[in-house]
Structure formats: structure tokens, C-alpha cells
Amino acid sequence: MGLTSRSAAEIYTVRLQRGVAARWREWGELAIQGLLLFAAMVSVFTTLGIVAVLVVEAIPFFQQVSLVEFLTDPQWTPLFAQKHFGILPLVAGTFLTSAVALALAMPVGLLSAIYLSEYAPVRVRAILKPALEVLAGIPTVVYGYFALLFVTPLLKRVVPDLETFNALSAGLTMGVMIIPLISSLSEDALYAVPSSLREAAYALGATRLEVALRVVIPAALSGIVASFILAASRAVGETMIVAIAAGQRPILTLDPRRAIETMTAYIVQVSLGDTPHGTLEFRTIFAVGLVLFLLTLVFNLIALRIIERYREVYR
């Protein structure tokens, strides 16, 4: 094996000479390595911290509210006199806005990925790709402004009975925000398909569209699916757009024209209010946070696993 093909970590295994000065230097090197390892471990501590915080606050909550009630009661009214602790309305709200967002972002994102990877001339691609990335860099609070003050008034002209706060405009705006996420990850997957596959299909007389739909997309499917799952995770955890434009009314509905409340918007609502810390009412945000964390964790792990797999296939 040639020296150049080794990794950085492997070629460092050169033994130092055993002089006194060298030994001091060795200690210094070890100390530095320890510090660097500690910095890398901060991410592990962060994960542990998140889990610990959510669990520690959720345990007393579930001692007072049964898990069955939490998961099956159709009402969520912890801040009212008549208290109900059923998370279903919040889950439905999150599902509704995310579904609207994905219904827009999946087709549009995938189509633009196909265009950028299979059709766009190099110079057009060099302009369009970074321009699309700008969408991902705009703060979510700005999208919230846009959803409430531009998209909702616009939609009110065409959608009858649209409420001022509604899942539809929040979801659509969120969809625009996650287009670049889907298009850039899907494009990576499409781009990774070896060109020999395309060339073989062209040689058999396939048109560009047929090559794209029947050869490249099937070959890149796992990567595309991973991008969809990551987008879903992003939509579920998105906060400011829904807090501003979707409303604060936890009702169990699948009508996107109505005001609803998502899990994230509920956490914002309580954080802005004056509910005292340590009460059952306040602990609800940790129970909701725990559900949110677990949901996105499952999405993320599935997507990461898929991405890792398809990488192995094409390298």
C-alpha cells in the first residue's frame, strides 16, 4: 500500500524518540489530543443533555397525566380551567402543516433536482443552484411574516372560508422553504448515478425523459427518499412559520383552511406566556418536546441510514 493512500490518522503512528524533551513533548501531544477529543464529545453531551432534560421534566408530568390520556384524549386544553391533556390535536396540526408543505415541496423539489442534474446547461446550473440555496438561508421568522401578510391575503381571494390564521398558507410557505433541501439532496443522489447507465439507455434509443424517469430516478431512489424523510423531519420541527401564521387553536381537524396549533407553536405559546415554571401546565412543553424529539429522531436516523447505504453502493 502506497503512503499516499493512507488516512491522516494512520500515518501519524510514527514513534517519537525517547529523550527527556521528547517525552515532555509526548505529554503535551497527549494533552492536546485529550482536549480535542473533549471538544468532539460536546456533541455527545448535547444529545445526552437534551434527552435528560426532556425525560426529567416529562416524568413528573406523566405521573399526573396517564400516558393513555396523553395519547388518546381528543382535547388539548392544559391552560384552561377544564384541563385536558390529549396531544392528538397538536399532532394533527403538525401533520396537517407538514403534509401541505411536503405536498408542495416534494414534487417541486424533485422536478428541480431532475432539471438541474439532467437538463440544465452548465452555466444555467451555476446560476440556478446557488440562487435556490438562498431560499434555505432566509430566516424562518421572515417566512412567517410572508405567510401571514402576503400568502394568506392572496389565498383568501381564491379559497373560500379561509381563516386569517390557517394551516394552508403556513404549510405552503414552509413548503417553499424546504424546496432547496429536497432539490439539493435529491440532486446529489441523481448526480451520483454513474453516467454509464445513462449512456446505455441512450444507446438503446431512449429519450432524455425516459432516461431520467426510468433509469436515473430508480437508481437514485434511496437518496430521493432520504431527502423526503429529512424534509418531513424539518417540517415537523419548523416553528416560527406555524407560530405566526397557523394559529394557536388546538383542534382536531384535517381542514387546512382552519386555524390549528402545532406542537412547536404550542411550546412557543407557553414560552411567551406567564405560566410559572415547575407547574404541571409548564411541564406540558417538555412532554410535547419529548414527542417532537422522538419523532424527528426516528426520521433523521432512517434518513441517515438510507444515505449511508446508497453511498456504499456507488463508491
Added chain:
Amino acid sequence: MERRQRREIAGKVFEAVALTATVFGLVVLAMLLFDVARRGLGVLSWSFFTRYPSRFPEQAGIRSALLGTVWVMALTALFSVPVGVAAAIYLEEYAPRNRLTRFIELNINNLAGVPSIIYGLLGLELFVRGLKLERSVLAGALTLSLLILPILIAASREALRAVPMSLREAAFALGATRWQVIRHQVLPLALPGILTGMILALSRAIGETAPLITIGALTFIAFDPKGPLDKFTVLPIQIFNWVSRPQAGFHARAAGAILVLLAVLLSMNGLAIYLRYRLQRRYQW
């Protein structure tokens, strides 16, 4: 031959649809910018920058929010950059390929996908209540530091990976220790990439709203934050507050503040591109 023609036409139609989809996002972006400019340009004046928030829209300004953003960003950079770069150095230059390394990497990848509001809950319990930092600039900066760490690590690792292996080998051949190689050979060359990543990570942090709301950053701050333990607000929270009010006057203020925020973001990204260009030209291999 008719069949072939139909297939060709289907191809053309599809190309047009795909191009439309690609441009769609950009059209929405243009509408967003136009709407913000239309509503917000009118409020931009010197007094908009020097006044505190107010119950009267025509008197409300972004002074405390802008100062708060500067404070929080400075501290966030101070905390997150050393840790992020150190973690990246460990993972690129030291880490053996074992279970611990894979576990750390899995953690970082997963943390990048954790909703930002969850970091807010962590910050609330750990920094605001646990370390008794209250709703201070320090608590906000620590929370945002954890939030952008995965981005920083990924960007720094990429920059380190771009440094050719031959440079390391040459330094080792001359008897340098591992840290000497990193300190004197690898880091200077990776610096432009690391700086670019740092600016991009901070531009993510500067627009974050949800975690800071969760740790209880206040919206009505009519004084300048003067130290890391002072209460604070930031531009995105001020925008959120103004958008949430019914009066059109406040909506215009929100649009004005958005223009300021976008201008800051734009200049940060411009700086990142400039730095990459300038520094990359100094070191060529």
C-alpha cells in the same frame, strides 16, 4: 415514427415543467423580497435604528434588538468556533476508526436535524435555570452555540480534508509532531474554509428565533444590553413581536427590521465569499 415524435414531445413538455418548478422557488423569493421592500423601505430612517421599541408604531425602533443581536452573535462565535474547530480537528486528524468515533459522528449528524426549539428547551433547563444565568445574553449565546456546532464541525472538517495529504507527510518526514503538523501546516491552509464555514454557521444563528423565545428572551427591552448577564432581545424576536400585532404600522416596522436583518445576512455571505477568494489565492498548491 409517430410514436417517436410523441415521445420527443413528452420530453419537451417535461423539460418545460421541470424548468418551471426550478424557477418557482425563485419567483416566490422575488415576491417575498418585493413585499418586504414595499412595506418596509418607508420606515428606514436614522431614528428607526436609534429608538427603543414602543407601543406606538411610528416611534418604535430596533436599537435594543440590533445591539442584542451583536452581543449574542459575538459571544456565540467566541464559544462555538473553538469547540467546533477542535472537534473537527479531532475527527479528521486524530480519530481512529472505531465505535466511539462512529458514535460521535452519528451524534453530530443527528443533532444537525434536531428542531431548533428543542435546543431552546435544553437551554432553558441547563443555562437559564441550571446554571442560573437567567434570561441573559450569555444563556442565549450558549444555546445558539450548541445549535450551530454541527454546522461548524461539518464545514471545518471539509476544509481540513481539502488540505493535501502530501503536506502532512512532508512535515512528518522532517520530524514534526502531530500537533506541530496541524498547527503549522494544516490549519493555515484550512483557514479560509474554516472562516467561510464559521460565517455561514453564524448567519444561521443570527436568524434563529424559536430557541431564544423558549429560553425566555424578552421582546420589550427599552435599554441597551451592556454585559453578558443583561437581559436582551434580538432582531428576529423583535420582528416576530411586530408581525404578531394587528396594526399595519407594526407590520411596516417588521418589514423594516427584516430589511435590516437580510442586509446583515447578505453582507455576511458576501464577506464569506470574499474571504474564500482572497485567502485561497495566497496559498496555492
